[in-house]
Amino acid sequence: MKRTSALTAAFVAVLTLRPPGALGADLGETLATQGDGEGAAPCVSCHGADGRGNAAAGFPSLAGLDAGYLARQVRLTRDGERASPVMGPVVKTLSDAEIEAVSAWFAGLEAGPPATEAPTDAQAAVATRLVTEGDWPGRDLPPCASCHGPGARGVNASFPALAGQHAAYLEAQLRAWQAGTRATDPGDLMGTVARKLTDDEITAVSRWLAAQPREVK
Ligand code: HEC
Ligand code: HEC
Structure with a gap:
């Protein structure tokens, strides 16, 4: 003892x-x-x-x-x-x-307030539908939140937070997946999603996500 x-x-x-x-x-x-x-x-x-x-x-x-x-x-x-x-x-x-x-x-750094690249009302409507509902009947498209979590604030190391990320960067990544120049995701999970999005949807969802609080911690 x-x-x-x-x-x-x-x-x-x-x-x-x-x-x-x-x-x-x-x-x-x-x-x-x-x-x-x-x-x-x-x-x-x-x-x-x-x-x-x-x-x-x-x-x-x-x-x-x-x-x-x-x-x-x-x-x-x-x-x-x-x-x-x-x-x-x-x-x-x-x-x-x-x-x-x-x-x-x-x-460990604080994410800070979301970016100011605010979407138009029409873009916000398109984006919230993509993030929370997807388009299962039309395109077999799962909602972003099913992987990236509620409010797209991220889930563990696999699914990054998108909320509060800069719109132009988000857009560039979605286009990189469409073009096949970013292809590091397991099972082409993101490539499959990105290839189903139209140009207008990419702009809308990126601007909407940029304006959301990240609040990961
Ligand atoms: C089936 C799961 C899944 C769905 C649904 C999904 N994602 Fe992803 N997403 C991923 C994974 C996995 C990664 C990380 C890829 C990697 O590690 O390279 C990712 C990464 C991203 C990134 C890169 C973020 C960064 O910081 O570089 C963006 C942008 C993105 N997703 C946008 C979206 C959008 C917008 C939607 C909805 C339209 C969506 N994702 C739906 C799985 C998914
Ligand atoms: C010369 C400028 C520059 C420097 C210095 C730099 N980065 Fe980057 N970093 C970038 C750019 C540009 C991107 C976006 C790449 C793309 O478009 O795919 C990036 C992307 C990243 C990403 C991916 C983010 C995401 O959401 O997927 C991480 C993580 C990162 N950098 C970490 C670092 C770290 C850690 C260092 C220091 C050791 C560093 N960077 C130094 C320019 C830089």
């Missing part, structure tokens, strides 16, 4: 002595704000100091997205499986552990 409590005390002491913040979080912040000194540019130079991206430049908001989702996308980009002429060259030197640390840092 005595021995056990001494061990417990030692264990507690070790825990308390650790510097504030997990080591991974410190590494993540350093990588995000300073890069790795070897070729990986600071992520925040494109994705913003608050992690919320830049709508005009096509840099997605990463703040508050699931860490596992973010890490997988960076790995795919590093390995050339998700094509990105802009980001591909600047993440080549990152290890898996570094990618996990920097992804955890972005996942």
Whole structure:
């Protein structure tokens, strides 16, 4: 008994002595704000100091997205499986552990208020139908929310939050799936959905989603 409590005390002491913040979080912040000194540019130079991206430049908001989702996308980009002429060259030197640390840092940031790219009333009507009902009878099209969760606020590492993401970025991704230039989703789940959408629907749903609160945490 005595021995056990001494061990417990030692264990507690070790825990308390650790510097504030997990080591991974410190590494993540350093990588995000300073890069790795070897070729990986600071992520925040494109994705913003608050992690919320830049709508005009096509840099997605990463703040508050699931860490596992973010890490997988960076790995795919590093390995050339998700094509990105802009980001591909600047993440080549990152290890898996570094990618996990920097992804955890972005996942911990607050998503902030939704973007201002408000849809018209007609676009909002088209979008809410796609998100909540889909079009089973007409096109075998499942609602976005059946995978991306209520309000498209995301479900675990597999189904990213779409709410509060920049409209132009969302549009570009849907068109990339239609064109087959983004094809990293398991079982072509997203490709199957995207190929059923018209141009007007893509614009409507992207603008509507951008104006929704992300509220992932
Ligand atoms: C030179 C600008 C630039 C830098 C630096 C940069 N990125 Fe990106 N990033 C982009 C662009 C552009 C995209 C969108 C790619 C596309 O259109 O498919 C992107 C996409 C992403 C995505 C996918 C988001 C999603 O919702 O699927 C993640 C995750 C990401 N970046 C993380 C990072 C991390 C982590 C770093 C730092 C190690 C970083 N980026 C550095 C430009 C950059
Ligand atoms: C059957 C499941 C499923 C349905 C339904 C679905 N998605 Fe997805 N979606 C996914 C998966 C899985 C991914 C992640 C793909 C990856 O990991 O590359 C994704 C990713 C996305 C992305 C990329 C987000 C980012 O941050 O890069 C967009 C945009 C998107 N979906 C839009 C939609 C829209 C709009 C609808 C409804 C019209 C929809 N999705 C319906 C499964 C689905």
